[in-house]
Structure formats: structure tokens, C-alpha cells
Amino acid sequence: MIRHHPDNNMLLEYAAGSLPWALSLAVSAHLQLCPQCRQQRENLDRIGGALLCDSAPQSVDTAAFDQLMGRIEHEDQQEASSGEAAPAKPRPVYSSDPVLADLPKVIRKLVTSTGPLKWRRVSSALRTSRLNTGQDRYEVAFQRICRGGKVAEHDHRGREVTVVLYGSFSDSEGVYRRGDFLLREPGDVHRPIATQDQECLCLSVVEAPVKVTGLLGWLINPFLSFRPA
Ligand SMILES: [Zn+2]
Structure with a gap:
């Protein structure tokens, strides 16, 4: 059971898109594993949406994170909309390593896009x-x-x-x-x-x-x- 969570301030910054993207990555990984914070994030999203209207333009860091998340969501939609079985994808280099086999999606995507781990x-x-x-x-x-x-x-x-x-x-x-x-x-x-x-x-x-x-x-x-x- 997960016992340690990001605080509300950090979730609020995440929801508002004002958290630096490296920290957003960590929060996103946690959210993918934590139903409690996903619910809390939905609650805060409404507040974040209102704040975003008043805040400064997004930083480059946040834009990069949005791009990564956008790619993940786009691929999810493609998988969901495809009626046929998806073609076999190349096996990731870390698939034989049980420690890396079940990474949160946002982290798996980052690892895949940056190449073999050193x-x-x-x-x-x-x-x-x-x-x-x-x-x-x-x-x-x-x-x-x-x-x-x-x-x-x-x-x-x-x-x-x-x-x-x-x-x-x-x-x-x-x-x-x-x-x-x-x-x-x-x-x-x-x-x-x-x-x-x-x-x-x-x-x-x-x-x-x-x-x-x-x-x-x-x-x-x-x-x-x-x-x-
Ligand atoms: Zn949590």
C-alpha cells in the first residue's frame, strides 16, 4: 500500500502545468500507481484550470513534458481505435529484466525514447x-x-x-x-x-x-x- 504522496501544493502545480517537467515526470509516475492521488488530481484539475487562465505562459520545460504526455495519449488512442491486433513491436532492450518490466508508462516511454540504459x-x-x-x-x-x-x-x-x-x-x-x-x-x-x-x-x-x-x-x-x- 502506498503511504507517501506528493502534497497538495505539488499536485496543484502539476494540475496547473507550472511544475518543472522533471518533477512532473515523478508526479506522473506516482499518479499512474496511486488511485488516491489520481482522484485528488481530478479534484484539483478544476482549480488548476482556473489558475492556468491567469498564469504566465508555460515554460519550455512544461511544454516538453506536455509533448511527451501528448505522444503517450496519442498512441493510446491509436491502440484503442485499432480493431485489429497491433503489429508486434520490437522487444525493448530491457524486457528480460524483471526490475524494469513493469515501469509506469511515462517512465517506460522516456526510457524507450532515450535508448539503452547505461x-x-x-x-x-x-x-x-x-x-x-x-x-x-x-x-x-x-x-x-x-x-x-x-x-x-x-x-x-x-x-x-x-x-x-x-x-x-x-x-x-x-x-x-x-x-x-x-x-x-x-x-x-x-x-x-x-x-x-x-x-x-x-x-x-x-x-x-x-x-x-x-x-x-x-x-x-x-x-x-x-x-x-
Ligand atoms: Zn498518491
């Missing part, structure tokens, strides 16, 4: 794969923790949203299962540990750290890289 080993417990979203304000990535794996204790320099997509993990505050949506603020320190029975896969969306430019930046930026979740 996993980077962060530690014996953690592998990460960055998802190319074409924007640099947020880093969007999969974090994959092995069974019983312990991730090094870390804090957050920017806001970080985590959505559990497979398996579960725990920290000192509780246990988080598929669909759970967690928002960490700068200064939050935690140490995730995957449960023993299966691997854990999370989507993480991390606010980019301040980037130092120029020659100094070239020297320093490698040390400002994102920390693993």
Missing part, C-alpha cells in the same frame, strides 16, 4: 543510470540497490524527489514501497537500505547544484557532481 556502479550496493531529459536544472536517474544493499549515508544539497518503482527500501524513518513518493529537502540525512527479498529500483529527481563556470569551474565542477541517492 548503468554506472557507484558502490557494491548501488548502480545508477542517468535518464536524458534534455534539460539541466534537474538530474533524473534510476537508482538500483541490490538485495539488502546499504547506500552510504548522505544528505541533499538540493531538493530530491524519489519514487519507488520496484521492491522496497527503508531508512530510520520507515519503509518505502512501490509507488511511494518522497521529497527530501537540503540538510535531510538518511541511509537507505533495500529489503532482503528483492532488488529496489527508484526514480530520483535531484535539483542541480550551483555550477561554477570558467576555468575555475573546469577544475572544481567534478567535485560538485551529484551525489547518489
